[in-house]
Amino acid sequence: MRVGVIGVGSMGRNHARIYADLTGVELVGVADQNMPAAEAVARQYNTQAYSDYLQLLDDCNPDAVTVAVPTVDHLDVAQQIIGRGIHLLVEKPIAFSVEEGEKIITAAEQAGVVLMIGHIERFNPAVIALKERLANDEVGRIFQLDARRQGPFPARVKDVGVVIDLAVHDVDVMRYVTGADIVRVFAETERRIHSTHEDLLSGLLRLSDGAVGTLTINWLTPTKIRELYVTGERGMFRVDYLTQDLYFFENATAQDGSWETIKMLRGVSEGCMIRHVVAKKEPLRIEIESFIAAACGDTPVAVTGQDGLKALAIAQAIVKSGRENQTVSL
Numbered sequence: 001m002r003v004g005v006i007g008v009g010s011m012g013r014n015h016a017r018i019y020a021d022l023t024g025v026e027l028v029g030v031a032d033q034n035m036p037a038a039e040a041v042a043r044q045y046n047t048q049a050y051s052d053y054l055q056l057l058d059d060c061n062p063d064a065v066t067v068a069v070p071t072v073d074h075l076d077v078a079q080q081i082i083g084r085g086i087h088l089l090v091e092k093p094i095a096f097s098v099e100e101g102e103k104i105i106t107a108a109e110q111a112g113v114v115l116m117i118g119h120i121e122r123f124n125p126a127v128i129a130l131k132e133r134l135a136n137d138e139v140g141r142i143f144q145l146d147a148r149r150q151g152p153f154p155a156r157v158k159d160v161g162v163v164i165d166l167a168v169h170d171v172d173v174m175r176y177v178t179g180a181d182i183v184r185v186f187a188e189t190e191r192r193i194h195s196t197h198e199d200l201l202s203g204l205l206r207l208s209d210g211a212v213g214t215l216t217i218n219w220l221t222p223t224k225i226r227e228l229y230v231t232g233e234r235g236m237f238r239v240d241y242l243t244q245d246l247y248f249f250e251n252a253t254a255q256d257g258s259w260e261t262i263k264m265l266r267g268v269s270e271g272c273m274i275r276h277v278v279a280k281k282e283p284l285r286i287e288i289e290s291f292i293a294a295a296c297g298d299t300p301v302a303v304t305g306q307d308g309l310k311a312l313a314i315a316q317a318i319v320k321s322g323r324e325n326q327t328v329s330l
């Protein structure tokens, strides 16, 4: 499989590193309008550098390409790739707006190319383990999902605010691990550092299965926090995305009875805490291996355009709620 990377900034250069390292994959070129950046990555991974991505597409004729340019440019670049019949992995979020995301999906369907969206957190081994355990009914009915994604402001993100850039990860993970949709949102947002967009979100979500979601997300915290808590009948899971750890805090009284009996007689009490063993692996590597397998026709697409679109639609509803100070139904 011959592959290319368009946009080798902070994320794209990691795609280039992983493609260059995969067996059966040849990194035929990288493109960045910042030519020194393209040349530096090309030198490192022994490939061709281009300042114009169209030239990369036409000269190298890749089978598959990563789009890692700023979100605002996803549509333009994706359309050129799809127009040449090339499979594409588009970094999250799928596009700048739902309308633009829909155009990418329709174009990919019509051209018959594989479109995958880079919702990397689905490939975090701790999230994979969490999903398996939730599917095994280890927590019973889910009451609440609480996502915390906080850290310092990355000055390079100019085109979107913290909701479209970061909260999109958490709403996608909530949909993914529960299999439920997010049907209602309410958000308080603030802009403290970013020149044009919100950089703080406190959000409330309702899922179609009745669970409640909360989002604490900002670019204003002087330490990086990436966590998800899932509370249900039989206890609480905690995912630490950064260390890829998965913990389970058992509800001791829930282990030998139905929730109906527990809530009437005993309530909730502290039981054992288990740190599940999770084999650590770089999530981006798992994501790219999955994309290559889908592009080869070996497996279904793990994160479809529709998945990316839903996450973006929810993120846009959160932005709207924060701006207009009202609940938004989806």
Ligand SMILES: NC(=O)c1ccc[n+]([C@@H]2O[C@H](COP(=O)([O-])OP(=O)(O)OC[C@H]3O[C@@H](n4cnc5c(N)ncnc54)[C@H](O)[C@@H]3O)[C@@H](O)[C@H]2O)c1
Residues within 6 Å of the ligand: 006, 007, 008, 009, 010, 011, 012, 031, 032, 033, 034, 037, 051, 053, 067, 068, 069, 070, 071, 073, 091, 092, 093, 118, 119, 120, 156, 165
């Ligand atoms: N999956 C994740 O966790 C994750 C993390 C960071 C960024 N991202 C996503 O990746 C994308 C890029 O973000 P980033 O942080 O790497 O940004 P960045 O600014 O660091 O890099 C973007 C690069 O694209 C280049 N570029 C811009 N327009 C171009 C064009 N038309 N042709 C060629 N090159 C062009 C820029 O020169 C720059 O080097 C965004 O969509 C972002 O949301 C995803």
